[in-house]
Amino acid sequence: MMKKQILILIFMVFLISSCETNDLELSNPTAISTTTFPTNxxxxxxxxxxxxxxxxxxxxxxxxxxxxxxxxxxxxxxxxxxxxxxxxxxxxxxxxxxxxxxxxxxxxxxxxxxxxxxxxxxxxxxxxxxxxxxxxxxxxxxxxxxxxxxxxxxxxxxxxxxxxxxxxxxxxxxxxxxxxxxxxxxxxxxxxxxxxxxLLKSEEEPGRATKGAAYALLGKVHLFRGEYQEAKVAFNKVINSGEYTLTTEYFDNFDSAHENNSESVFEVQFVYDNGNPWGYAGWDGLDNGYVETTWRSAEYGAVGGFHNNDPSEELVNEFEAGDPRLHASFYFAGDAYSSGTITQEQIGVGISATWRKYQRSHTVSSDYSGLSDINHRAIRYADVLLMAAEAENEVGGNPVGLLNQVRTRAAMPLYGSADMNPTYPVTTSAEIFTAIVHERRVELAGEQTRFPDLLRWNMMSIIPAFQAGKxxxxxxxxxxxxxxxxxxxxxxxxxx
Amino acid sequence: MKKIPTKKSVTKNNNYRNRDNILAIFLFLFFVVFSQVYATPKGLATQQRQIKGVVTDTDNIPLSGVNVLVVGTTIGTETDFDGNYTIKAKEGDVLQFSFIGMKTKLITISKNNQVNMIMEDNADTLNEIVIVGYGSQKKTNVTGAVATVSAKDLVSAPTTNAVEALQGRSSGVTVINNGSPGSAPTIRIRGIGTLGNNNPIYVIDGIVTENMDGLSPDDIESISVLKDASTAAAYGSLGANGVIVVKTKTGKNGKTTFSFNSYLSTRFKPKKIDLLNSEQYVSYVTDMIRNNDPGADLPPRFANTNFISNNVDYQDAIFQQGTANNYELSASGGTENANFRLSGNYLTQEGTMLHTALDKYAFRVNSNFKKGRITFGETLALTYAEQDPLILAFSVSPIENAIKIAPYLPIYDANNVGGFSELSATDDVNTTRNPLRTLNRETQLNKNINLLGTVYGKVDITKNLTYKATLGMNFYDNKFKKVELPYGLSGGDPSQSDTRISYANARVNTITINNSLEYTKTFNENHNVKALVVAEQRKRKTTVLSGVGTTPFGITDLPSNLSGGAQALEYNVVGYLGRINYDFAGKYLLAVSLRRDASSRFGANYRWGNFPTVAAGWVLSKEDFLKDSSSMNYFKLRASWGLAGNDRSAGDYAFESSLLPNYFYGNNSGLATSSLPNPNLKWEETAMTNIGVDLGFLSSKITFSAEYYNNTSNDLIVLLPPAGSLGVPNDTPFNIGGMKTDGLEFNLGYRKSEGEFHWSASFNLSTTNNEVTQLAPNVEQLFNGSKPNVLASGSISRIAEGEALWHFYGWETDGIFQTQAEIDAHATQTGAAPGDIRFKDINNDGVINDEDRTVIGNPFPNVNYGLSLNADYKNFDFTALFTGVSGNDIFNASRYYLDGASQITNTSTAVLDRWTPTNPSTTQPRAIINDPNQNTRVSNRYVEDGSYFRLKNISIGYNMPTTMLSNISKGTISKLRVYVSAQNLFTITNYSGYDPEIGPSLGIASITGSQNSEIGVDRGQYPQSKSLLLGFQIKF
Missing domain, CATH: 1.25.40.390 (Serine Threonine Protein Phosphatase 5, Tetratricopeptide repeat)
Structure with a gap:
């Protein structure tokens, strides 16, 4: 009798203490451990x-x-x-x-x-x-x-x-x-x-960083720091790699049909996620990385967009007569877009042009609808050539050949040639610099290069609101x- | 000489001693357990014989289900339907008769074999058995703070949710109702103790759950609210917010009884606020626009005012007369060795607002089986509910839209998609959405399945030692589907051309395993010991699937192009409890317990928490010097201290960092962490002190108790954003907050019988104060929905050290500028013109800006009280419940548009008295769009006194006399009661809104991830209204 009770009691005590404490070691079952990363x-x-x-x-x-x-x-x-x-x-x-x-x-x-x-x-x-x-x-x-x-x-x-x-x-x-x-x-x-x-660009999947991208950015960093010789060395690695050529069509750099093309050095990828252009579960917050579309088209666009950025008149006037890049970069009243003809009313009173670069209205009826999946060409070869030209100029070399590669693609008269606009002679280093300033502004309009260029060239004083030292x-x-x-x-x- | 260092070393070692003491308690416990095994009874007494008898009440009506027990043994039985019992006992044994609501009686067996007993109503509730955590206790022996609500209270005033029935019943328990069918009221025990989750936990038949929404009030036998550490900390890690222990009804020994209860109720439309009519609206809007710019265009609609005779009462249109019908059928019965109770309940409810409803089906089976020393039983409850909740349109309540919409807009317009009118953004300028359209075309259905089941086995190893094992499962499945149908002006603004559907399914499954050993023994007559050890584990798994989709094809169910996400979470807890209750002759009481819990929500170093408690009581009335007092029959002092924890403010896995597959680049999946781990995350901890006194006078005709409590919470979890440069998107939880809550509680009871007239009254009152004692080291203030220290001037609720949690923070008004000279004389207030509000320059720097904000209100009442009256005379019974709060403020955010006078919306008639050059009002500023002076900024202009006194419930019932019943029904019907009751019949308040009980905030996001962050802010929450109820209860 007594023995039986002791046995029962021992059994009970065993039951009581049998809670499994290893159940407490829980990790998120829908996530991957940071400790063992990467296992494959x-x-x-x-x-x-x-x-x-x-x-x-x-x-x-x-x-x-x-x-x-x-x-x-x-x-x-x-x-x-x-x-x-x-x-x-x-x-x-x-x-x-x-x-x-x-x-x-x-x-x-x-x-x-x-x-x-x-x-x-x-x-x-x-x-x-x-x-x-x-x-x-x-x-x-x-x-x-x-x-x-x-x-x-x-x-x-x-x-x-x-x-x-x-x-x-x-x-x-x-x-x-x-x-x-x-x-x-x-x-x-x-x-x-x-x-x-x-890897080389030719060996890598589109959209990922390559040797060329690394040297292009290295050259840019050196250039911005005034280390022209180092910049030139880096740019030459890109140029001499044979991996990059300028596209025949200038506008191929700003639409979704010609993404990751031969001119692309580093390109931020945008896609419509699973057929839902608004991204995962509609409006996404700020940092999650679910959404793979950009507001670029909607923000700048005049056709069903927010129309928040219009090209300045100086920029429009900077283009030489007949430069095909003008109508590639901008719409003017009467230009055709996907759904008809752009009107002055759409462009706005007192404004001569609106953006065409990176705009969705090139292919669909509105800049806004579904945001934009056009990849952003963060570094393209034309920019590399112009930066290389600048570095070459600063170290006393002759950069006109580099400049003229960009001119050739634009089907514009070459610097130093007879039919070139006399405003831009290229006989002295200072003249070449002026030509580079001009060519960068035109070729790279609206590509986030003008402000850093003005800053490093100490030319920000042309903007009255800019306070030096701040x-x-x-x-x-x-x-x-x-x-x-x-x-x-x-x-x-x-x-x- | 050597004595001093010795003493020092003793004090030094105190910490170790404490640990030794805890160890000693356990050793003692096991010692008594083992000693008991060896001290087995030597054999059964030989002189036992059958004792029989009948138990009746004072009216000589037989009582069934009375517990009869041979004191000091486990021999016990219950009376059958006719009040008969038989029990084996010997001469000199003492029989104890107990029955809920009746005095417990003792009688010593003499030579007589027939022992009849007349039970008396329990004038003194002291011998009541109180359910506490992991067991029960005689009320006289309770040393902690426990409030109880009996089945009688729950049924006398029918409610649709048992939580509602707790309102006003007990001090320290605050319930805030809302009018939405199927939405549980907010309940707080002793105020608020954390910045995170403040909900108490529920223990239903021994199983911890997060709510008791699935319970049908009719199935509840008793509810105990554990308020202090010595009672609540038995649940250790879950006890800090208080514990609500629910015991459901079981069958009684006797004939099978059926009972059928039903009621029908009508809820009336809430009160209305006086709004402008179309003519007043046009003139007001015109004035408002022209005040800003005399030449400005008016809304094009005003060009032709032939609509001016239209006056649509939208308030009237969104509300309806609500109904609630409830049907409850139960059967119960049993024998000595088995009993059962099963019940079914159907509740159908239509709210006072259109398209708000609840249909709930509940089934329950409880049964118990006994053979020898073994008892085995189960509870099983299944609830299915379909709720049509109040939904917001663009975060705006339909009530707000009903007020703001232009009164001339007809409800319907056959030309529009969906058939409802809308205000055109260009023609009417007023952009309010048609609330009738949103109520009819934006619908949501929540389908809940809740399954709660337990099985337990109990073995009486010896007469003193009991082992019990319980296995519980709680399965919860919630499906949510929201459908927004197309609407609006074809091609115009506003409109929506696609059907939008959102869907979510959450499943939560919790398994609880609980083992316990309980030892009860009286040593040397007077030393009563009850010792308990418990081991418990809980495993919870949650899965969530959600998705959204749009379709132009008119599909209103889940479309196949739904895109969504998923989540899976696990949460496990292991806990051990040791507890010893000791009393000496019921005079000196001592209770000591230690709970040790581990939670998977914390990392290995902080996973375990210890939650000790100690409590003592002294029943002075049992001392010789008071024993013979003729007036005072009961006098007890009690005190308790302990620690309780809370792991519910912490999320799962917050202590570690893991890689989530939520990132994409060019359609390639990516893995990254979204938050910084806090490996040091640990329990929120609350130290609770409670001191109480209980008094009984004139055989407990008058009872009084008073309590003081002081809760100090530390290590409260606050979510703080990491430095932006650390590069993690989400906030990190830290144990850095502190809070202090204290208060007083009083309960006063009186009961009297004069012949056939019995009445009783009970009054309770509690005070509570809370203060945030500590916030993060570099955080001075937190605004609702904002980052630390960001002076979000649109936020109303704020946390700061030294102030009440989520107090209102804003500017103070100082009348209205009558002249330009007054403006010039005042501190610089940008945009001010005559007719605008003058704001106080709190910091006296000569300019009115963000820095001039100050504390302008506290949403928590200083005082909560309740008064319940019960009376019966012959066959009539009467009950009334008054509840009230005092000293709290309400931020009436509805008044932004009711009398804000700065936006083109309809408003209350208060604006008719607005300031104009010819009407120099001192209360209502001028009407002007764009609000250049920011008259509508967060200020005490909108802060109102939230005190109210309300007749919550009043009921009158009639019981058909037993003799008449048995004549009519030939003995089949044993009870028939019909009753009529009214809810919220009157409310005394100065509050100008619909209802001074402000329900939980309408889903406004908060920094702490809880819904607390906007307390007492009225944004058009669903109001309660008056209702009338007719019901009957029948037993056969």
Whole structure:
């Protein structure tokens, strides 16, 4: 009797203490572990893919980046747009401007994702060589390095000194601002390393970073820093690779039918996701990377778009008579678009032209409907040639041949030829510089190059609202100051 | 000399000692368990014989289901339908007769084999058995804070949701109702203690659940609300917000009884607010536009005012007379060894607003089987509900649209898609959507299946030691489908050409396994010990599927092109509880418990939490010096302290970071983290102190109790955005908040019988204050829906250290500028003109800006009270319940458009007295579009006193006399009661809106992810209204 009871009791105590505590070790069943990443090629590729997706966000090529370059140059006229957007044109932006914060935050999301990949180099190295070859492993690391450099360049160019995060230096409370020179050194070393690891464009899937993209960006960074010899070396690697040619049709660079063409060096991909142009579940927030469409067409467009950016009269007048790029870049009253003829009413009173570049009205009835899936050609070969020409000019070489490659494609008279417009002689280095300034403005109109060009050429004084000593950089976003424990208001850029 | 260092070392080692004490408690527990095994009874007494008898009430009516127990043994039985019982006992044994609502009686067996008993109504509720966590207790022995509501209270005033029935019944329990059929009221126990999830948990027949919406009030036998640590912390990690313990009815020993209850009720339309008629509207809008610009164009519609005689009462049109019909059938019965109860319930309800309704079907089977030492039983409840909820159109309540819409707009227009009129954005300028169209063409249906089942086995290992195992399952399936049909002006604004459909399906399955050992023994007559050990685990799995789709083809069910997402979540908890209740002769009471819980929501280092409690009581009335007091029959002092936890403000997996496949690049899938992990995430913890006194006078004719409580919460979870440069999109949870809640609670009861007239009254009152004691180190303030420190000037609710949670924050008004000279004399206020509101320069810097905002209101009442009256005379019974709150503020956001006078919408007639050069109003500013002075900024202009006193319920019933019943029905019908009752018959309040009970905010997003963030802000929530109810209860 007693024994039986003891047995029962022991059994009960056993039952009581039999709760399984290992059930408490739960991980998200619909997610992949960060600790073991990557366990295979697909995971590795997925992690790198997600490092590209911040390019598509609203702060960057999804929307606001365009304004933050184009509005601050002299190629635009408008009184429309939200107060936060008009602030870029009027140089009245403040630290509280939310578009600046989105640009900052989305670029830093890119940095953090690149750092995540670079932090996992040991795991990547440990992947079975039969599944992922050493060449592929290097290539993915090269992509992460290229993208980290790309995002840091977007940041350092616009904000100056910024927090420098690397896998070795991550603080969850936020890091203080680092002198911009250190940022540039990281960018240069990342791009140099990426250039040696990445694949050639002909070997790579469209849309991904390549050797050519890395050297083009490296050249651009050196050029912007006035390191012309280094710039020239980098650009020559692109030019001599034989991977790039200018397209026959200039406009092939701005539509969805000719994406990732021979002129494309680095191109931000936009697609209609699963047939739903509005992206996943309708309106998506700011940072998730679900949406793969851009507002570029809707924002600038006059045909069913917001009509927030009209080309300035100076820009339109900059084109030489008969330049076919004029009607490729802009619609004028009477020009045909997909659904008829553009009217002056659509363009607006007192405005001579509206954008055609990157506009959907080229193929569909409205710039707006379904947003835009036109890839953004962030670096194209024509730009590389013009930058190479500039570097060549600065080191005392003869860049006219480079310039004339661009002229030839445009079917315009060549610099230095008899039928060339006498306004642009190319006998001296200074004259060549003037020709480059002209050619860049025309060839790259509305491609976010004019403002940084004017800035590095010290020509911003032509814009009255620009205050030297202040507007070279944007303010550090107020939200960053509020949330980063290592940055406070006294660390703000001068004048803000 | 050496004594001093020794002492020091003792104090130093206190921490270790505490741990030793806890260990000692467990050792003691196991010691008593084992000692019991060895101390098995030596054999059964030999002189036992059959004792029989009849138990009746004072009217000599037999009572069935009375518990009869031989004191000190497990021998017990229940009386049958005719009040008969038989039990084995021996001479000198004491029989205990107990029955809910009656005094427990004791009688010592003499030589007589026939022992009859007359039970008396329980004038003194002290011997009531109170259900607490993992067991029950005599009320006299309770050392913590427990409020109880009996089945009688639940049924006397029928409600559609059991939570509603708790309103006004007990101090410290606040219920805020809303008028929406099928939407549960908000319940708070002792105010608010966290920035996150403040809902209490529910324990239904031993199983923890998140709500009791599936329960039919008729199936409930009793509800206990555990308010302090010594009671609630038995649920450790879930106890911090209080615990509501529900026991459902089981069958009673005796003949099978059927009971059928039904009621029909009518809900009347809520009150109306006086609005402008078409003529007034046109003149008001004209004035408003011209004040801004004398030459401005008027809405083109005004060019021809032949519509001026149209006056549509949209308030009248969106409301209807609501109905509720309830049918409840149950059968119960049993024998000594088995009992059962099964019930079915159908409730159909139509709300007072069009297209709001609820249909609910509930089924329940409870049964228990006994053989020897083993008891085995189950509960099984299945509920299916279809709810047509209140839905918002573009985040705007239909009530708001009914007020704002131009009164001249006819409801219908056959030329429009869908047949409803709309205001044209160009012709009418007023952009309000037609609320009749949104109510008819934007519909939502929520289908819920809720299955709650338990099986338990209980073994009396010895007469003192019981083992119990319970297995519970709670399955919940919610389907949501919203259909927005096309509408509007063909090709015009507003319009929608496609049908939009959104769909979601959430499934939650929770398995609970619970094992417990309970040991009860009296040592040396007076030392009563009850010891309990429990091991429990809970596993929950949630899956969610959702999608949206649009179709131009008129498909109104799920279209095949639905695109969507999915989510799967798991959440497991393991817990152990040890508890010892000790009392010496019912005089000195002590309760000690320790709960140790682990939650999968936290990382390995912070997964476990310890939740100790201690409570003591002293029943002074049992002391010699008070024992003979003629007036005071009961006097108890009690105190408790303990820690309770909360892991429900934390999300799943927040402690780790993982890669989600939610990112794409050029149609390639990507993997990335969306948030920073917080591996140090841990329990929210609340330290609760409770001190109480209970008094009974004149044989408990008068009872009084008072309590003081003080809850201090720490490590509260606040979601903070990481530094933007860290590059993670989502906010991270941190344990950084602190809150303090304290208050007083009083309960006063009185009961009296004079012949056949019995009446009783009970009054309860509680005060509560809450204060945020700590926010994040670098965060001064948090505004609703905004990032920390961002001075969101449109936000009403704010958190800041030293203030009540979610207080209202804005500007203070100071009358109306009558002249330009007054404006010039005042601090710089941009845009001000005569007729505009003067705002106070709070910081005296000579300019009115964001910095001049201040605390302008507190949404929490200082005082909640309830008064219930019960009386019966002969066959009539009467009950009334008054409830009220005092001292809270309501931010009447509806007044932005009711008297804001800055937008082209219809408004209340208050604007007829607006300031004009000829009518120098001092209360209502001028009408002007664009609001240059920001007269409508968040200010105390909209803050109103939210106090109210309401006759919540009044009922009168008639019981057909038993003799008449048995004559008519030839003994088949044992009870027939008909009753009539009215709800919300009158409300005394100064609040100008529809209803001073402001339901939960209408889905406004919040920074803490909870719905708390806008408390007491009226944005056109569904109001309650008066209702009249007719019902009957029949037993046969």
């Amino acid at each position: 090629l697909e995971e590795l590729k997925g992690g790198v893919n997600a490092t590209y997706s911040p390019l598509q966000t609203q702060g960057l090529y999804g929307r606001y980046l365009f304004y933050m370059y184009d509005y601050m140059g002299d190629d635009v006229q408008t009184e429309r747009g939200t107060p936060d957007l008009l602030a870029f044109k009027n140089f009245t932006f403040r630290a509280s401007n939310n578009d600046i914060f989105l640009y900052w935050k989305n670029a830093y999301i890119g940095v953090s994702r690149a750092n995540f990949i670079l932090d996992k180099q040991d795991n990547i190295a440990a992947l079975d060589a039969g599944e992922v070859s050493q060449e592929m492993k290097d290539k993915f690391i090269g992509e992460a390095k290229f993208l980290r450099a790309y995002y840091y360049f977007l940041l350092v160019e616009r904000f100056g000194d910024i927090p420098l995060y690397t896998p070795e230096n991550l603080d969850p409370n936020g890091l203080p601002r680092t002198p911009k020179e250190e940022i540039y050194q990281l960018i240069i070393s990342d791009l140099t390393d990426a250039g040696s690891k990445l 507007h070279e950089v944007l303010p550090i976003p107020q939200t960053e100051i509020d949330t980063n424990l290592s940055i406070n208001s006294s660390d703000q850029n001068t004048g803000y």
